[in-house]
Amino acid sequence: MAVPGLRHHREDARGRGLNDTGIQNIQGNHACAVAAVAAGCRFFAGYPITPSSEIAERISVELPKAGGTFVQMEDEIASMAAVIGASAGGIKAMTATSGPGFSLKQENLGYAAGAEIPCVIVDVMRGGPSTGMPTRPAQGDFMQSRWGTHGDHACIVLAPWSVKEIYEQTVRAFNLSETLRVPVIVLYDEVIGHLVETLDPGSVDTGEITTRKWAGGDPAQYRPYACGEDDIPPMARPGDGYRSHTTGLTHAENGFPSQDPTTVDRVARRVLGKLARHNDLVEQVDCYDLDGAQVLIATCGITARAAKSALRLLQDKGIAAGLFRPVTLWPFPEESYREAARGKQQILVPEMNAGQLIYEIQRLTPPGVPVAGFNRLDGEPITPRQIAERVEELLNHD
């Protein structure tokens, strides 16, 4: 199966590989860049920051080959503004950064959410806050990714755990962003971003590439934020003759500012409700060994890979544990979690931060079922053994 982007790897281009199947060793950040181009991204504006810089570096090479544009901007604020502008101009657009840069993008991310401009933002998490440990991993942006921008807003956050999944979820980020007119954040830690794994293009599953719904019909009747049953307004493609107005102010269906309480409430509820309405597209979880498990481990990213290995270590000791991994981290897959947690005696939330995901887990866990954390703040990944030992410790305390 041909997977766009993956066959243009340097080794393949040199044509001397002993291996001519397209299988290659590729870094997570590079997989993100080639996946974006494969998904139809034709504009990238960014400001390099460790550990995300390889995305900008790679896409600066790939985009011109695909007829796209790469711009290194003066800072992250301008990068996000440029991405919104490009997308409003009808082009699939992306930026990539790490925690501190992500903070700078938050104001404009609010604009994208409010004006329903499709865009993809990649945040490769490092040790923080501030300059912190640029080359070391952390998972400190779980909450920033959902709540970093201001006001009530809709956004989707996807959390891959491998190089292959970075490719798949980057494509999915564009598809969701375009289909639902919502900013989509691809969130992963430095370990996954810098990890190089052997990728078989035949194993990559991205499905169809989708593009936003364009305005059709009589241009004179077009209202930029009017929509049908699906709650997603079609966008005016520049050059098609549709007049459109875009603003960061609350607006009516005609796109112009409005503070009429009835209108503001109606539009706000549609925008905030559209993800729930399309939950079949949005939600994705990955679960292991849930049946009969007494312990449930809930986590994502590299920590989830440690947890999956820990399941086997625990099994060897006669402890039945399962793993719940939200691939779509936000909106949090509430019902799937409740289902996974059913009948469990202990929940463990390991994460490379002081405790963020645990708040969501505590909120959704039935009363009486203990929820414990395991947290590393030292720039080192959590190991399978540490997770297994923490589970044993928790069970022994009972």
Add this chain to the structure above:
Amino acid sequence: MTGLQIRFSGSGGQGLQLAAKILGHAAMLDGKSIAFSQAYEPTARGGLSRADLIVGGGEIDYPLVTALDYVVILDDVAVTASDGLLSSASTALVDVERVTKQPGGGPEVVALRLIGTAREAGNVRAANIVSLGALAARAGIAGHDCLVEAIRQSVRKEFVAFNLEALERGRALLEAPAEKPAPLGACR
């Protein structure tokens, strides 16, 4: 699956990342799956640098090393970095010039003139490829033709011949040792 776990470690700038990348590429050419991770400091040179490789036959569950089968150590700064990852089942290939401390955990320690051999070959910066040659001779991991091909594809054309020579010299250190490897710190 867990796979074979290998680490190249030393001081930033010694080419450890490239050595691991080439070995990973060779393993891939040989039909294996790899996971390659690294850690280095924000400085351009110096400080601890380590490059970890897991080589397996299928999908690798946990991509970071947890128990090293082989470690290459080219500088004292990296000796303690593998504490907790080495055991009597591990093998440590260490440079006799720059490594004076004993790695913890009781691995089999093989002290080799890795940097000295590179210097004799004409460029001390080839110590990474000398190490790669020695490690490959000891551990297998990838076929020799795949290693040679990986070097061809990974280094600039003008340096291919020199790197292939460094690889051979590294192999020779372990394949047909001319003399018993020197004990730790012998050259200091």
